[in-house]
Amino acid sequence: MDKQKLIASLNEIVGPDNVLSSEMDLMLYSYDASLDKAKPDVVVLPDSTEEVSKIMALAYKEKIPILGRGSGTNLTGGTVPIKGGIVVHFSRMNRILEIDYANRTATVQPGVITLDLQTEVLKKGFVYQPDPASQKVSTIGGNVSENSGGPHCLKYGVTSNHVQGLEVVLNDGTVINTGGKARDNAGYDITALVVGSEGTVGLVTKAILKLERAPESVKTLLAIFDAIEDGANTVSAIVAEGIIPATLEMMDNTVMRAVEETIKVGYPLDAACVLIIELDGMPEGMDDNASKIVEICRQNHVRDVRLAKDEAERNVLWAGRKGAFGSVGQVRPSYLCCDGTVPRTKLPEVLNQVIEIGKKYNLPIGNVFHAGDGNLHPLIMFDERDEDERSRVLKASTEILKACADAGGTISGEHGVGMEKLKETAFIFNECDLEFERQIKRAFDPDDIINPGKMIPANS
Amino acid sequence: MVDDTEKFKNLSETLGEAHVKTEPKITAQYTVDNVVPRAVVFPKNTDQISEVVKFANRENLAIVTRGSGTKMAMGNPPRKLDLVVCTSRMNHMLDVDTSNLTMTVEAGVKFRDIQARLATQEDRCYLPLGDLEAEGDEIICSDRSHSGCFVPIDPPYADKATIGGIIATNSTGPRRLLYNLPRDCIIGIRVVAPNGDVLGSGGKTVKNVSGYDVSKLMVGSMGTLGILCETTLRMLPLPEKMETLLVSFANFSDASAFAGRIFETSLLPAAVEIMNGEAFGHLSLDDKPDFGSNGYVAAIALEAFEPAVDRMRIEMLNMAKEAGAGANAVFEEEDHRSFWLAMSNLSATLDKKFSGFIKAKLNYPLSMWKNIIASGESIFSEANLDYIVQAHAGNGICFTGLLVDNNDTSATDKAVEAMNQLLAYCQEVDGNLVIQSAPADVKSNLRIWGKIGFDFVVMKRLKDQLDPKGIMSPGRFVEGL
Ligand SMILES: Cc1cc2nc3c(=O)[nH]c(=O)nc-3n(C[C@H](O)[C@H](O)[C@H](O)COP(=O)(O)OP(=O)(O)OC[C@H]3O[C@@H](n4cnc5c(N)ncnc54)[C@H](O)[C@@H]3O)c2cc1C
Numbered sequence: 058m059d060k061q062k063l064i065a066s067l068n069e070i071v072g073p074d075n076v077l078s079s080e081m082d083l084m085l086y087s088y089d090a091s092l093d094k095a096k097p098d099v100v101v102l103p104d105s106t107e108e109v110s111k112i113m114a115l116a117y118k119e120k121i122p123i124l125g126r127g128s129g130t131n132l133t134g135g136t137v138p139i140k141g142g143i144v145v146h147f148s149r150m151n152r153i154l155e156i157d158y159a160n161r162t163a164t165v166q167p168g169v170i171t172l173d174l175q176t177e178v179l180k181k182g183f184v185y186q187p188d189p190a191s192q193k194v195s196t197i198g199g200n201v202s203e204n205s206g207g208p209h210c211l212k213y214g215v216t217s218n219h220v221q222g223l224e225v226v227l228n229d230g231t232v233i234n235t236g237g238k239a240r241d242n243a244g245y246d247i248t249a250l251v252v253g254s255e256g257t258v259g260l261v262t263k264a265i266l267k268l269e270r271a272p273e274s275v276k277t278l279l280a281i282f283d284a285i286e287d288g289a290n291t292v293s294a295i296v297a298e299g300i301i302p303a304t305l306e307m308m309d310n311t312v313m314r315a316v317e318e319t320i321k322v323g324y325p326l327d328a329a330c331v332l333i334i335e336l337d338g339m340p341e342g343m344d345d346n347a348s349k350i351v352e353i354c355r356q357n358h359v360r361d362v363r364l365a366k367d368e369a370e371r372n373v374l375w376a377g378r379k380g381a382f383g384s385v386g387q388v389r390p391s392y393l394c395c396d397g398t399v400p401r402t403k404l405p406e407v408l409n410q411v412i413e414i415g416k417k418y419n420l421p422i423g424n425v426f427h428a429g430d431g432n433l434h435p436l437i438m439f440d441e442r443d444e445d446e447r448s449r450v451l452k453a454s455t456e457i458l459k460a461c462a463d464a465g466g467t468i469s470g471e472h473g474v475g476m477e478k479l480k481e482t483a484f485i486f487n488e489c490d491l492e493f494e495r496q497i498k499r500a501f502d503p504d505d506i507i508n509p510g511k512m513i514p515a516n517s
Numbered sequence: 518m519v520d521d522t523e524k525f526k527n528l529s530e531t532l533g534e535a536h537v538k539t540e541p542k543i544t545a546q547y548t549v550d551n552v553v554p555r556a557v558v559f560p561k562n563t564d565q566i567s568e569v570v571k572f573a574n575r576e577n578l579a580i581v582t583r584g585s586g587t588k589m590a591m592g593n594p595p596r597k598l599d600l601v602v603c604t605s606r607m608n609h610m611l612d613v614d615t616s617n618l619t620m621t622v623e624a625g626v627k628f629r630d631i632q633a634r635l636a637t638q639e640d641r642c643y644l645p646l647g648d649l650e651a652e653g654d655e656i657i658c659s660d661r662s663h664s665g666c667f668v669p670i671d672p673p674y675a676d677k678a679t680i681g682g683i684i685a686t687n688s689t690g691p692r693r694l695l696y697n698l699p700r701d702c703i704i705g706i707r708v709v710a711p712n713g714d715v716l717g718s719g720g721k722t723v724k725n726v727s728g729y730d731v732s733k734l735m736v737g738s739m740g741t742l743g744i745l746c747e748t749t750l751r752m753l754p755l756p757e758k759m760e761t762l763l764v765s766f767a768n769f770s771d772a773s774a775f776a777g778r779i780f781e782t783s784l785l786p787a788a789v790e791i792m793n794g795e796a797f798g799h800l801s802l803d804d805k806p807d808f809g810s811n812g813y814v815a816a817i818a819l820e821a822f823e824p825a826v827d828r829m830r831i832e833m834l835n836m837a838k839e840a841g842a843g844a845n846a847v848f849e850e851e852d853h854r855s856f857w858l859a860m861s862n863l864s865a866t867l868d869k870k871f872s873g874f875i876k877a878k879l880n881y882p883l884s885m886w887k888n889i890i891a892s893g894e895s896i897f898s899e900a901n902l903d904y905i906v907q908a909h910a911g912n913g914i915c916f917t918g919l920l921v922d923n924n925d926t927s928a929t930d931k932a933v934e935a936m937n938q939l940l941a942y943c944q945e946v947d948g949n950l951v952i953q954s955a956p957a958d959v960k961s962n963l964r965i966w967g968k969i970g971f972d973f974v975v976m977k978r979l980k981d982q983l984d985p986k987g988i989m990s991p992g993r994f995v996e997g998l
Contacts, residue, residue, distance in 0.1 A: 159884035160913075204726045215724060217733070218701050227975070235972040238882035239948045240913050241687065241698075244995040245742075245979060247972045249700060249733035253726045273783040297616035299665065299754025339785055342757070342822025398722040400617045430724045470724035478727075485727060489714040493983070497729050500982035501975065512728065 058119040060098055067101050067143075070111045075102040075149070086126070086136075086144050091477050092393060092441065093134040097144040104149045106224060106232055106262040113260060114230030116143055116506055124508040125260045127168065127196030131203055132394050133475025135255050139510045145260060147198050153177060154263070160238050161268045162221060167198025167261050174266070183268045186213040189471070190379045198261050204253030206471035208304040208378065211429040212337075213269075215471065217252040224263035225251055228502045238265060250497070255473045256508040258501035272337035275303075276347055277365040279374055280332040280354045281325050285309060285412070285424075288330040289405035291357040292428040295334075296401050298353060300346055304335040305429025306378055312423040312436070313377075315384040322377035328360060332428065333378055381425040382436070388421060389438035395454050397461030398470030401431040410460040411435045418453040420446070432470035433461065459484055479514045524576070525556050531568045532560055536606070547601040549581050549993075550594035550957040554601040561606040562623075563707055563715055563746040569602055570744065570988075571713035579991050582740040584625060584679030587865070588686050590954035592739055593965050596992025602744060604681050610634060611747065612721075615664035619704065619721050621749040624681025628672060631680060635666045641755060643667035645854035649676050666752040669696035671788075675861040681745045687737030690861055691788035691909045692818055696753070700736045705749030708735060711742065711984035721749055734979075740990045741998055742983050756787075756820035761848040761856050762830060764815045764837045765808035769793070769894070772813035773887050775840035776910040779817075784829050788818035789910040790860065795920075796905035801866045802859040806846040815842075818857060863907065864918060868954065873923035875932050875955040875963075876916065879939070881948030883913045892942045893917055900931040916953070923956050933962045944968045966995040 058066075060078075067076045077083075077100040087096040098121075103109045116123040122142030129136050138144055151168035158181060165174060171192040175185050188207035189195055195205065201223065206215045213219075222236030225247075235247040251258055282288040288307055295305065308316075308331050313324040324331060334350060336343050351362050365371040385392050399407050408424070411433065415422035426434035437453055439446045458468045462484035468474070474482060482491065494513045501507070529537040536559040538544065547557045555578075560566045573580050578599035583589060585605075604625030612621040613634065622631060629649050636642035671690030672683045682688070684699050696702075705719030708731070718731035735745055766772040772791050779789055794810040808814055817833060819826045834845060848856050867874050881889050890906055897904040897919070908915040917939075919932040940950040949967040952960070969976075973996060980987075980998045992998075 157882075157884075160882045162882075204730070206724050210724065214697070214701055215726075217730065218697065225972075231974060233971040233975060235970065235975075237947060237970070238913075239880045241689070241878070241880045242970060243949060243951050243966045244969055244973065245738055245976045246700060246733050246736060247975050249730050249736075253730050270783050293616065296618060299618075301618075301753070339783070339821070339825045339828070341824035341828050345822065398724055400614065400619065400721045401723075402614070402617045427724070431722055432724050465720065466722050467720055467725045467727045469727045470722065471726055473726050474728065482727065485720070487716075489710070489716040490718065490728070492714070493710055493716045493718075493731065494728050496982045497731075497734075497979065500978040 058121065063121065064099055066115055067099060067112065071101055071103050071108050086146070089129040089134065089136045090132045091134040091137065091475065093137045093476055095137050095139045096141065097138040098141045100144045100146055102146050102149050106226065109145065109226045109260055109262050110230045110232050112143065112145060113226045113228065117229045120504055120506060122506050122509050125198060125202070125256050127199030128194045130191045130195050131199060131475065132396070132472045133477040135203065135473055135475045135511060137476060139476060147196060150262065157238070158183065158268070162238050163266045163268055165197050165264055165266065167196060167201070167264065169197045171195050171197060171200055178268055179271065182271050184271045185266055185268055186219055187216045190382060197264050197266070201252050201261055201264055202254060202256045203473045204471065206427060206430065206432065208306050208427060211305055211427065212301050212303040217249060219267045220248055220252050220264060221267050222265035223248055223251055223261055225259040225261055227259050228504070228507060236265065255475060255512045257498060257512050259507060274340040274343065275335060275337045275371070276343055277371045277374060278334040278347065278350065279363045279365070280334060281328045281360045282330050283328060283358070283360055285329050285408060286405055287357045287359070288332055289408050289428070291332060291354055291359070293402045293404055294353045294357060295350055296429060298349065300349060302334050302429065303337040304333060306333040307424065307426055307428035308378065308381060309424040311388070311421060312381050312385065312425040315387045315423065316377045316381055318387045319384040320377055320380050322373050324377060333374055378425070385423055385436050385438060388423070389440055391441040392436045392438045393450050393454055394472065395433065395435045395437070395457045396469045396472040397458045397466060398430065398432045399461050399464045399466030401429065403464040403466065404428060404431055407433065407460055407464050411457055414453050414456050414460070418449040420449060420453055427470070430470060431466065455481060474512045476511055482514055528558060528569065528572055532558060532565055536560070547583065549589055549598055549601070550960060552595050552598045554581070555599045557601045557603060559603050559606050563709065566602065566709045566744050566746055567713050567715050569600070570709050570711065573600055573988055574713055574986065577986065577988070579988050581990050581993070582685070582744050584682030585627065585677045587674040587678050588682055588688070591686060592993035593997060594957060594960060594992070595990065596997065604679060607746065614721070615666055617721065618666065618752045619749055620668070620752055621705070621747060622680055623747055624745045625679050628678050628680055628683060629676045631668055635664050635752065637665040637755070638663045641665065643755060643854070644675060645851055645858055647851065648855055648858055665755045667755055668750050669702055669753045670699050671696065671861070673861050674865055675858055680748060684736055684748060685738065685740050685745055691790040693909065694789060694911050695785060695787040695820065700733045702751045703732045703736060703748055704751060706732045706735055706745060707747040708743040708745055711986070711989050719749065723751060739994045741980060741994045743989065758821065758823040758826040759850055759853045760819045760826050760830065761853040762817040762819065762833055763806060763846045763848070765843040765845070766813045766815065766841065767843065769813050769890055771841045772815050775815055775837050775842065778836045778840060779833060780911055784832065785821065786817050786829060787820040788816070790816040790907065791910050792816070792907040793905060795903060796863065796907050799866055799905065800859045800863060802856060806844065808844060812843070816856070816860070818853070864954070867905065867918055867920060871920045871922060873921035873925065873929050873932070873956055873959070874918055875921065875936060875959065876918040876953040877936055877950050878953050879915045879917065879943055879948060879950050881913055881943055881946055883911065885946045885948065886910065886913065886915065888946065889915060889943065889948065893939055896935050896938050900935045902928065902932055902935060929959060933959060936963060940964060940967050969995050
C-alpha cells in the first residue's frame, strides 16, 4: 500500500492528530533501550480496542508489518521496526479500568505505567507484585509482552505469575479474551503463551492482573562484602539453606560508584559489592530468618550487615538499586545489559567468567542484578560512536551469554530475545525447539506481520 | 476383530516385545471411556516415546497418554483410539538439586516418590510417609536427598498420580492458596511433539524468557499437543511447622463468614477448605472428630514458621468462635499430613462407593463463591440428590460431586440435569463448570468442558498447526479438539 494511502486510512480510524509520520517523529520511534535502530513508516496512537482492531485488520489486509510499543524501555530491540510498517503506540490507552478488591484483580489498559497501578492499589493495602526496576516508566503492556521480572520476583514470581487474563487483538483484527477473573479456565493457557511473547502474537489491549494483600511486615538488610566472590557465595548459600527472601539483589563497586555520583545513597565505596536482602510476610519467624542470613553472611566474610531502621532508610537503599542502570550513564555514554541467567549455585563461577571476559575485551563491566534468581545483568559500558569498542562489546556479550548457557542457564531471564540475541538462541535451542516455536508463531501470525524478525531466528 | 500383532511388530522391535501389548485381556484394562485401544505400549525413555509417536504418524494412529490412570475419566470420550502410551517405566528422577531448589524428573514418576525422596533424615516429608504403602517391589524413594524440601503442588490422588498426569491435567488442591499452581512451579520440560520431534523449553533457571513459554502451554493441555517426558520443577523448603485446624459450623453461612474474616487479615494460611458434612463424613481417616453430618466444616492448613503457626491458630480459633463455630480439633504434623492426603483422595473414595459418581470442578470470580455454593445446594437438594461440596476458599475453585448409583437411572438423569443447571449458573457469573469424572455412558449428556471462551479460535489454530494429523488424544479436549 502506498504510504499516503496508508496514512489516510489510519487518519480515518484514529483521527489525523493521532497519526505521526514526520521525519522527526519516525526517528523518535526508531529506537528503544537497545542498540538497534530502524524507522517505521508511520506511528499511530489508538484510544480503544476497537481502533486497534481496525488498525490490525488494515495491516492484515495490506500485509504491512505492525508492532506495539509501550514506553520503549525494553533492552533487546523489541520495539525497533526492522521491517518498517506501523508502530502502534499505546500511550493513550493508559486507563486503569477497574480495581476490583473483592476479586483481587485490576483490569488495565496496556499503556498504564506499572508504578501508577502499584501506587494506586497500595493505598488500599494491596500490591501488584512484579516490580521491574524500570517500573516508573515501563507499561503493563510492555511488562506482559516481555514477561518482566524485578527484585521481588524471587519470592513472588515474574509477570506471568500475576496475569489472570488478557484481551488480545489477533492478526486479522479479531478480539479475543483469554483467562479472566475466574482462574483455571478450560482449554490451553493462551494467557501464558501471550505473556513473554515479545509482541509477536498479537496486540494486547487489556490485562486482568492479580492483586495480593501487602505483606504485614518487611525487613531490609544491606550486606557489605570486600570480595565479589563472597557476595556470590552468600547468595547461593542463603538459597541452599532453604531461605527464600523476597529479594536478593547484588550491586558491585563499579555500579555503586556510579549510583553515588547521581543519587547519594551512602553505599560503601571501598567495598567490592553489596547485597540488598529483603524479607517480608508475617513478622513471626522473621527475626530468626534474619539471624540465619546474618550468620551465612558472616561465614562468607561479610564486612558489615546493616538493617534499614525505617521506611525512609529502606527507600533510600532501593532508590539506589532502581536508579542503577540510569546512573551507569555517568561512566560511559552507552551500556549493553546482558540478561543471562544461571542456576543460582553457578553464580560465583559465572561472575568470575564475566570479570575475565571484561578484562579480555578491555571493557568496564558493572554488575547490578537479581542475584537470588541467578539472573545476571552485566552492564558493559562503552561509547557507541566508537566502532571498535562497539564490536568488542557485542563479542563480549555473546561470550557472557555462552558462559551462562554452558553453566546450565539461559540467554535471557527477563529482557527477552528481541533482535539482539537471535543468534545466541543457538546456545540453548536446537532446530526442533525452534521449529516448534515457529509453528506457534504461524498459528497466530501466518503472514509474519506482527513484530517480524524478533525472538525466533528465521529458518536457516 | 483385526489381529494387530503383525502391525505392531515394528514397535515391538523398538521397545521390546514385553512392552507392546495387544492381547485383548490387557488392552481391556486400558480403555478410555470404554473405548478399547488396539495396543498398549510402555516406552522406557524419551527417545522411545519419540519412536512411538513417529510410528503413530506413519500409521495414522491415535494416541492417548496415561500415567497412573487416576484421571482417565476426564475429558470427552476419544474420537479415535489406537495406542495407549503408558509412562510407568519413565520413573527416573534425573536431577535433584537441593541447593538450587530445582528437580528434574521423568513424567512417569509418582508424586509421592518425589516428595518421599526429598524427606529429611528423620523422615519428615510433605506426605505422610507412614500412609504410603509400597506397591509390589517398588521402593518409595530409593535414593534420599535428605533435603527437607517439597514440590509445592497439592494434587488429588497425591499418593498415586504421576507428575506427568498432574501437569497434563493441571491438577491442584486446597493448598494452592499459598503455593500457587503447577504452572507457577514448572520451569522446564522435554516433550515429544505430535510429529515425533523431541524438544525442550525452559530449564533449571527460575527465570527464563527465551522464547515462548512452551512449559506453561503444556500445563493442562491433556496430552493434545505432545507427550510430556521430563519436567523441571521448583522446590521449597519444608515449612517449619505444619498444623490443621478443623472447625465445625452449623451451616454454610457461618463457615463462609469465618473464611471471609480470614481473608480480611494478612495472615497466610496454606489452605482454607470449606466442605459440607457429607464430604467430611466420607473422608477416609482414622480418628476423625465427630462433627455430625448436617453442617459444614472448615479445614485450615497452616504451614509456616512455628511462631506464625501459633499466632494463626490462636487468631483463627477466635475468629471461628465469633463466627459461631461449634467444635474444633487441631491436627499436628503427621496427622496434618494424613488429613490432607485423605482430602486429596476424597473423590477416589467416593468413586469406589458410588458407581455413578459425577464430579465437577467449578471456577468463578473469588467474590462469587457464596452465591455459587448456595445455588449448588439449592439445585441439588431440590433434585433430592446426595452431594459433596468442597470449596478452596480464596481461590475461586469449588469441587462438587453427586453421589449416585449408576443403576438408578432416575437419579442419574436428575444428576445430569442438575450439573447442567449449575453450569448455566456458573456461566452467568463468568465462571465455568468442568466435569472431572462421570461414567462413560453418562458423559454424552454432559457438557464436559463447560463453556469455552473467545480464545478458542487460537486454541484451534494451535492444535491444527502443532498436530495437523490430529493424532494426540483426538476429541478429548475442549470442543472436541
Ligand atoms: C533502566 C531500566 C531498568 C530495567 N529494569 C528491568 C527489570 O528490573 N526487570 C525487567 O524485566 N526488565 C527491566 N527493564 C527492561 C524493560 O523496562 C522491560 O522489558 C519493560 O517491561 C518494557 O516495558 P515498555 O513499556 O517500555 O515496553 P516496550 O519497550 O515499549 O515494549 C516491549 C515489548 O513489548 C511489546 N509491546 C508493548 N506493548 C504491547 C502491547 N500492548 N501489545 C503487544 N505488544 C506490546 C513491544 O512490541 C516490545 O516487543 C529495564 C529497562 C531499563 C531501561
